[in-house]
Structures are given as C-alpha cells and as structure tokens.
Amino acid sequence: MSFSRRNFLIATGVVAASSSVLSACSSGDSTNNTGGGKQDAAKADATVVKIGTAEDSKGPAPEVSGAKKGGTVYLLNDDDFSHLDPQRIYYAWNSLAAMVLSRTLTGYKIADDGSQTLVGDLATDTGTMKDGGKTWSFTLKDGIKWEDGSDVTVDDVRHGIERCFANFITEGAFYVQTWLTGSAEYRKSYPGPYGGKHLKSIETSGKTITFRLSEARPDFNYVMAMHSYAPTPVKKDTKQDYDKKPVSNGPYRVKTHVTDKSMTLVRNEHWDPATDPIRNAYPDQFDFTFGIEQLTAIDRLLADAGKDQYATSWRTIPQERIQKAQSEAKDRVFAQLGNGVSCYWINTGRVKDKSVREAIIKAWPTAAIRQLQGGSVRGDYATGIMSPLVAGYESQDVWGKLKNPAGDPKAAKEILKKAGKSGYKVVYAYQNDPTQAKIKVVVENALKAAGFEVVTKGIDSTTWYDQVGKLDNQFDVYWGGWSSDWPTGYSVFQPLFDSKNVVDQGQNYSHLKDPAVDAAIKAATAETDQDKANKMWAALDKQVTETAAFVPDVYMKRIYMHGSKLGNVKMDPNFDGSMLYKMYVKS
Amino acid sequence: MTSTDQQPFLSIKDLKVHFSTEDGTVKAVDGLSFDLVRGKTLGIVGESGSGKSVTNLTILGLHNPDSTTVEGSITLDGEELNGASERKLEKLRGNKMSMIFQDALTSLSPYHTIGKQIGETYRKHTGCSKKAARDRAIEMLKRVGIPQPEVRVDDYPHQFSGGMRQRAMIAMALVCDPELLIADEPTTALDVTVQAQIMDLLKDLQKEFGTAIIFITHDLGVIADIADDVLVMYGGRCVERGTKKEVLRDPQHPYTWGLLSSMPSLDHPVDVPLNPIPGSPPSLLNPPSGCRFHPRCTFAEKVEGGLCSSERPLLELVDGRGSACHLTAEQRGEYFSDLAGSAAN
Amino acid sequence: MLRFLVRRLLGAVITLLIISAVTFMLFYAVPRDPARIACGKLCTPETLELIRHNMGISDPMPVQFWHWLSGIFLGREYPGFGNCDAPCLGYSFVNREPVLATILDRFPTTFSLFLGSAVVFLIFGIGTGMLAALKQGKPLDKIASSASLVASSMQIYFVGTLALYLLVYQWQVLDQPGYTPFTENPGQWFGGLLLPWLILALIFTANYTRMTRSQMVEQLQEDYVRTARAKGLSRPNVFFRFAWRGAMGPIVTIFGVDVGVLLGGGMITEKTFSIQGIGMLSLKSVVNNDLPMLLGVMVITATFVVLANIVVDACYALIDPRIRLA
Secondary structure, eight states: OOHHHHHHHHHSSSSSGHHHHHHTOSSSBBBTSSSSTOOOGGGGGGGGGOOOOOTTHHHSOOTTTTTTOOOOOEEEESSSSSSOSGOOOSSHHHHHHHHHHHHOOOEEETTSOOEEEEEEESSSOOOOEEEEGGGGEEOOTOOOOOSSOOOOOHHHHHHOOEEEEEEEEOOOOOOOHHHTTOOOHHHHHHGGGGGOOOOOOOEEEEEEEEOSSSOOOTTTHTTSGGGGGGGOOOOGGGGGGGGGOOOOSSSSEEEEEEEEEEEEEEEOOOOOOOOOOOOOOSSSSSEEEOOOOOOHHHHHHHHHHHHHGGOSSSSSHHHHHHHHHHHHOOGGGGEEEEEEEEEEEEEEETOOOHHHHHHHHHHOOHHHHHHHTTTTEEEEEEESSSSTTTTTTOOOTTTOTTTTOOHHHHHHHHHHHHOOOOTTOOOOOOOSSSHHHHHHHHHHHHHTTTTTTTEEEEGGGGGGGHHHSTTTTTEEEEEEEESSSSSTTTHHHHHHOOOOOTTTTOOOOOOOOOOOHHHHHHHHHHOOOHHHHHHHHHHHHHHHHHOOOEEEEEEEEEEEEEEEEEEOOOOEETTTTEOOOTOOEOO | OTTTTOOOEEEEEEEEEEETTEEEEEEEEEEEEEEEEETTTTEEEEEESSHHHHHHHHTTTOOOOTEEEEEEEEEEEEETTTTTHHHHHHHHHHTEEEESSSSSHHSSOOOHHHHHHHHHHHHHHHHHHHHHHHHHHHHEEEEEEESSSSTTTTTTGGOOHHHHHHOOOOHHTTTTTEEEEEETTTTTTHHHHHHHHHHHHHHHHHHOOOOEEEEEEEOOOHHHHHHEEEEEEETEEEEEEEEHHHHHHSSOSSSHHHHHHHHSSSSSSSSOOOOOSSSSSOOSSSOOOSSTTTTTTTGGGGSGGHHHHOOOOOOOOOBBBBOOOSOOOHHHHHHHHHHHHHOOO | OOOHHHHHHHHHHHHHHHHHHHHHHHHSSSSHHHHHHHOOOOHHHHHHHHHHHHEEEEEEHHHHHHHHHHHHHEEEETTEEEEOSOOOOOOEETTEEEHHHHHHHHHHHEEEEHOOOOOOHHHHHHHHHHHHHHHTTTTTHHHHHHHHHHHOOOHHHHHHHHHIIIIIIOOOOOOOOOOOOOOTOOHHHHHHHHHHHHHHHHHHHHHHHHHHHHHHHHHHHHHHHHHHHHHTOHHHIIIIIHHHHHHHHHHHHHHHHHHHHHHTTOOHHHHHHHHHHHHHHHHHHHHHOOOOHHHHHHHHHHHHHHHHHHHHHHHHHHHHTOOOOO
C-alpha cells in the first residue's frame, strides 16, 4: 500500500492546495480535545491486518447486507488520478481507482467491522515462503481474465514486474526491483522486458510464479499487494500510453477518460466474482468528474439534489463545513483513522544533546496545535511514529503526551537547566500558510516559556520538502508526516530511521544515526515469524520515540461524506478514501 | 424693419428660453422678439453667452426638451414652432429651415462621407433614391465651388481643407433649398480670403433662392458685409435693433458702442483703437437687476435715480429701430460723439 | 488593409516570440525541478537523471527554448512519456499529454463561456447604457448608474457562490453548472452554462453600461450629432448612426481586451463553478507546477490578446475613417 498521496504532495509541492489538506481535516470542534485518555488507537488492534488462509482467499466477497446491484455512482473530485498504469501507481489516491481495475497477487479483505485480512487476490493464497524469506511462490487462481476475455497468466504477472525496470516507469515503488537484482541501481542490472530478456530471479512454471530475492523479505506477501506490482498483459502493453487506458482485470474497466476532466468506469464482463474475495462491485458504473473544488463538492453533497444524491467525494470535508455536515447530514458523514501519522522532526544532526531534544518534546504544545488544526477531528494524539493500523501496534506513552498533551514548559525548563543549555537557540522551520503560521506562534511561545531562544523560518509550501530534505538543512525542528507503504513496521522504520537514509533528500528526516536502532531494524526485518516480527516493530516504536528524534503529534483522521442514495460508503484504511467496490446505490 | 409691408417669414415674439440646472435656472434668452422677411439677412451680434446661438437652436427646436422651458412664440411662414411635434420639426429641419454651424470640423460627422452627409438630408426630405441623393450631393458640392465634386463626394471631412469643409457644410444646409438659413458664425474659424469667398457664396445663394438668412456673429465687420438688419444681444435680451446702417453708423446703446470700439475695422465710422469692454459677460443664472449691462456700463451713473440698476429699460421700436437704454436721446448723442471724437484723436 | 495585416501579424509573431522567450526564461529561473516532482518519494539520483533526460530538461536553457520552438513546427518526442506531434507546444509531464491537446480540449468550454456571457453583457450592458444616456438625469438613468456601480464592485466568487448556493442548491431553479458540448446536447450546454454566463456577465455588464452611458452622453453633445438633428434626421437615427458610431470606438477597444482576457479563461468564474476551461487549466498548472502547460496556456492566451488587438485596430479603422491602417 502506498505512501499516502497527501504527504508526498506536501513534500514536493505538487499541489499547493495540499497545504490546506492539513487544515482540511480540522474543525471547530473544541469541546472534545482534552480527553487524551480515550483514544481510538486503543481499540485499533482489531483493525490490524491478519494474514489469511487459502480459504479466506476464495471468492466471492461476503455480501453487504441490504446492498443491491446496479446504478451509477458519481464522484466529485478536484484532481484526476495521476496514474492508472499500475506500475506507475504509488500514491494512495491512484490506488483507490486501481482497486477496481488492477488486481494484484495479494490484497486486503476488509470486513464490515473494518478488520483486515491479507488474502490471495489473483493468487490462491498469500504465497509460500522458503529460504527464510528469500524465496516466494504464488499460484494464480483459475478463471481470472483480462477485460478482453484472455487469461491472466504468470507471464503477465512477470511482465508487470519487469516493466518496473523500463525507462518510462519512474514513479512506482522500487522495493521489489532492488530485491530482485540486489542493487539500488537496478536498471543497470536489467533494462526491462522490451529487449526480449527476462529477469533471472523470477521463475514461472504453469500457474506458479517464484521470486528469488537477494535478501530475506518475510513480509514480501504484503509488498505484492502494492499496485506497482500488479500484472500487465504482455500482448496489450502499450508502454507509456498504457497509463491512459490500462487493461483491467478487476470488476470495472475504463470506458472513457479525458485527462483531468472526466472518466467513466463500466463493468468488466470478464470479471468473475467467484474468484474475488475482496470486491463486491455493486454499481454498474462510476462517473468521475474532476476539477470540482473541495468546498463545491461538499456543498453539492450537502444540498443532496438530483444526481448528487448518488455522489461521493474523495476529498475530506473542509474545516468550514464540518460542523454543518455533522449537524445536517450526520448519517452521510464518515470519519475514520487513516494510516498517516503526523510528527515534528528534531534534527539530531544539529541538536545533538538528547536533553535538549527532550526539553523540546516536553515543552511542545501538542494540544494547542491540534486545536488550531480543528481539534479532535484532526486525529487522536500520537505517542510514537507507528500507526495503530500497522501490524503489531502497541500503545505506549514515553513522553506522557496523553497525560499532558498541552505540554509542560516548566518541566522542560528544568531539563534544560540541568543540561546547562538554558537559552539554547532552536531554529523552527514551518510552511508558510495561514494555519502553519498560527502554529508557529504557539510553538514559539511554548519553547520560549521553556527557556529556549527561538528562531522561526517560513518556507514556501511548494519547496518545503526540498528544503527540509536537504542533508545540511539549517533547521532544528520541522513538521513531517508518514504513511507506511504496507502495514508492517519495516515500511515505517526502515525509511525513517535507518542511518543509511541520512542522505540528501533521504527519508530519515531526523537524521538519526543510532547503531542500536539500525540493529533493531535489521533484526526485525529478518524475523520470519510474523508475530515475533510485529512485536519487535512495536518495541522499535518505543525505542525510536525514546531517542527523542521527533515530537509525536497525531494519528491522522479523515472525514468524508456522500449522497443520500449511496449505501455502505466506507473508508479504505489503506488508501484513505472510500471503497468503490463496497458501496451500492440505494433504490 | 425696413420691409414692414411684407408679411414676416419668421416671427419671434417674446421668446424666453430657460434652462434648469442644478444651480438654478439659467435665463439664456429672456424676452426676445424680431421678425425676418424672405430674401433678407438679419445679423445677430453679441458676445458669447448673449443668447444668440440659443435663440437659433430654439428656432430649430434643437434644445434639450427635458431641461429647457421655452415661452413665447416662434412662427415660421405662419406656423407655430414652439411646442410643435418632433415629427413636424424634423420635416422642417434641413428642409424649410436649415443651419450652418460654426466649426465644420466638429459639426460634420467624421464617420460618414461628405456625399453621404449631404445626400441623406436630401433623401430624408425628398424620399429620393440613393443614386439621386448622391447626384444631388455632387451638384451641391459643385455649386459651393468644390473642385472635382464627383471625386470628393466620397471623401471624409478630415480629407477636406477647412474652407472646403465649411463649403460642404453650406452645401449640406442648402441641399433642400431652405427658405430660412441660420448661419452661426460660419466663417469665424476661417482665414479672410476663404471668409470672403463664403460670404459671397451665401449672398449669391440668397439672390438665387430668396432665402431669409439669420447671420450670427460677434464680428461687426462681417455684419457690415452681409446683413440688412442688425440685432444686438446682451445677456439674453435685445439691446438694440435697426438696419445695418443705423446700427453701425448711429448706434444708440452703450454696449453697441463698446462693441464697435472693440472691433478692428476698415470701413468703420469710428476709427478707434481696439478697446475691449471692461468686465465680463453677465451671469445668466443670477442676472444683474435692471439693465443687464449696467455693471459694465460707464454711463450708468449719468442716469438719475439709479434707474439702470433697478429698472429694466424697454426696447421701444420705431419702424424697427430702437434700443433699450435709460439714457435720453440727447445724452446718447452727446456721449457717442464724445466717444467717437476722442477715439478719432 | 493587406499591408496592415501582414505588418501586424508579423509584429504579433515577434511579440509572441518575446513573450514565450521571457516566460521560458522566468520558468527556467524558478527553483522547481519538474523531474524531482515526477520522481516521487523514493527518488534515486539515477531515476532523477533518467527523468531529466526524458523531459529534455538537462540541456541549457537556450537549447531547450530552441527545442520548444522547433517543436512547434516539427513536433517532438519525449522518451518515456510520449510523442508530441507538430504543432507541439510542449508536453505536460503532469498530465502526460501534449500541452496543445489539453488546451484544445478545454478551449470549447472557455469559448462557450465567453460567447454566452459576451452576448449577455453586450446586450444588457450596451442596452442599459444607451437607455441611461437617453434618459440622462432621469430616474431610470440614476437607477441604471447606481445598479452598475454596485454590480461592478461585486466579486464573482462572492456573487457566484451566493447564486450557486441559492439558485442551485437551495431553490434548485437552475442546473448544476457544468459544460456539455453544444454538439452533444444544446439544452444541457445552455442549462449548464446559464448561471456562469449571467454571473460573469453581471460584472462585465456594469462596465459596459457605464462605458456606453458616458460615451453616449459625450457623443450626444458632439457638434456633429447636433448637426445631424439640424438636418432633420430622426432621434433614433441620430442616436444609433451618429452618436453610437462615435461611442463604439472605446467600447470596441474594451471589448477587444475583454475578448483576449476571457478567451484566456475566466479563472475565477471557472473555479467558482468548477468548469474545466482554460482558466481552470492555467490555475491548475500553477498549482501543479506544470510549467510546460502554463507556458502553452500563456502563449495561447497571449495569441488571443494579440489577435484581438489586431481585430480591434481593424475594427477601429472600419468605425472611424480618420484612422488609417498602415
């Protein structure tokens, strides 16, 4: 599952409006922001992904009670999907559409209560691991077809993965490419399938495909759920043009698509529900309209007139409409925990003294910041960096943030004094948008109250991540967020805390180089017993929190709404949007 | 008037033209009467704002009906024009009565050809074909002395010289052989040679068609050239009337004296250096009481009892000759000869 | 006239060249790397260099500009992205489409928006202005003048949003604004654009009302208008053929500017009503850092402005014979 789109967009400035995404999930709900103890996170264990059996992997998906087939669903969105070619898909947003177009070897079966099971989607089960995680085999189900009626073969699966090496595929994930070639510069080892050569590390036989990895990947079956590794039909591969109109093996196919304007998905008659344990696919058609403002979309949904009764949006309800939506259309509003975690990085390369970092964390006005971003709708207070949706999550509270989310400048001052660092100069960088500018003031005051000297640096939202991503950035504290690519700890801790990632534009934003953390990441990665591995990751969450490399902020929530004639509109916790394949049109 | 036996072609009786403005009522013309017979020329003189142009626009009915009240009577060939319908006036304008404006450059439409502008007047009043109108335009241009009229007819006003424009303007005014022609300072902007040519043209045309002409000017030299009768206006009223000879040689009103002495002239009886009238024209919003000229009149104190500032002098006409002044006939004779004498020295 | 056209068109081409060169230079100066944006979160230097090469942005700026320029006539290929046939105005790496294709797709929308609102604001604006000029100083004039003052001080995003809320969401008397091609369904085309037309026209109408009124009032006081009346021409005749003729010049000028601007896309209107036209496209290009698209839109918009200018000047000469085309 891919990195949530919003984080990346903020990161690179792809969407300037995305800076409002943060504020978008805020609301004026001020009454419910202090009860730190009662957290959704506590009951999140139910939502943590389990690994399913072959039985779980059999279709059809359990019926949604009251649902019926037929009708058209209208989607009011501001942006088009940036990619439909599965190999180019990396952001959650695109995966929302890919979920009904591009089935993968494995996938997440989501029950009515929100609990998730990793099951075989195209494969009969979640794969067979050998050699301590270095060899993985998957066998395709019978009756799986492309939209033209031809079979989905292991060659197509291999082709999809081999396409990732082609020079026009630059957007997708590259974990698997690296593991298959043993090199980060994987294109040098293998130029892609168009020269007629295949990867030696993939073997096919009948309906079975076997991957030989250069390192142990006990969670490889999770990775195979990423759309980057979905199959592409060898005979229908149109290379770079495939992005506009991919060939579907899911319940729907692309009928028309005008970039950034509109798209229509209709039923794929060759999709057999009996093979699909995940998707219900009730509506006959999905009509997407792009270019509709977030606020306009919500106003239309609130008005609930005509076709808009059958509409939904993948944009969160803007702050200024949350109250109205909650009072006027309570039954059409749904809020859920996403897999994004927000935090404030402390640059350990600059702030080397751990006591100083501790003082910052102690002083941090988390409650006031959340208040500025809308209060509890923004999310529950986080205590670490691992989302409650990641396998193995365990609640902890290293810094006592749940007890005192407001921060404790007095205690911080004490720590600072003890360390002999009173008056320490902290450089706080923030994105120059209205909400962040307000947060800056709160932060500045809190740190000053704790005896820090504070320098603030406003940075243009569009260059934000380029600036803070620099290895020699001149900042001490800056905001950051993370969504894991798949729900195991590896996808959280390896990119964020492995000392190898302390590079220019690397993901280790805190620049933490801790041999103990490195060793723990390595150990947990290599652990083949998933239960044990999960426990190790949970311990790592506590361990990295204790390094004081970041100030935990919130586990981010999403709030959406839909038209009155749609039923079972639920959020996909992996991709932070409603599930097309589970909703139905009411009569 | 000299031709009292003739039925007047145009008769103005006690004409009052008042404009209502935001500041109050402007009495642009305040009790004006005169007659004009066919074939004759009446020269109207006076400073700017004396009401001479307003009078003539009112005759044509070109005043703004919303903000103007017109009292008194205007009869043209026995027909009352004051209060006449727009339709009736439209039929008369450019046809039975027409007007030549002061500045031909601005008074001709820059957007239409000369031929079109002349021809459309003709078409409007005769209902002839476009071809006939064009032919008529060429004929008229020829008559006013435009060379190569069949070529120039398609020219635009900006392609004409100043004199030619004025001729075209005249051609336009005459295209329907008007019986009354009002010429509002038609030569002011022109040089002397062209001026003389145009005056000759007007005289010729008058001879040919027996047109009655009202000639508005502040140039007494022009009056001397063209007018039969002269009417001197000041502050919206007539202060003196008479034949050209009477007014120019034996002026009765101190204002006329002033006009004469402020005028460079070759054949003038009073050969005086330029001597402008002191003061400025009266406000028509709040006109001076009594005689409107009295604040500027050097002889006002000669009249006993301050009559000049309290009572309006009446225009008493004998055979169309007279002036509106409180001075006695003797006083006038005495002061005017003094004036003429001193000026001659 | 021919000389005028040749000369002006030549001038237009040079103007557009300068505009595109300057824009190109400005974009080059922007510290934004489209390759970095396309590269994603887990970007390696190797991938980044590959994308740079694919985008054709690793060359020095003058070379890039030359490639862009020659692409207009020869077309271009962007390895890893796709072909861009001549006339190629560049390739959008965000949309993964030739820039021109997208602009052409959005243009009918903007053109429809312009056409309808122009009809509305010309008829109402000029009509009201004429009426006000005719009834100068009377209650009608005063009402029209103050109404246009109010209207012109309105903001589209305010009135538009309000109208949208009341007329579409609340009372549901108008269709949800949107664009349907005329050729597909004229009724829907009209219904979907009616509100945007009216709102966009509202602001413009006021402008034209005031312009027409003041021009007509001024023209009606012109000597030649008086002359026309003195010739016995009827009031309507004088009003339309003389005074209006004179008043037209400045109005045509303003309209020319407005045409250029409107064909460049009514950004606020399109955004307010979520209509996918050129305005929305350029707005999105800014937001998405889609510089090739932005450049394309700017060049096309500039072309409209320049062409509108030529047409205005030609019209001016038709209206006023004193102006000579050379």
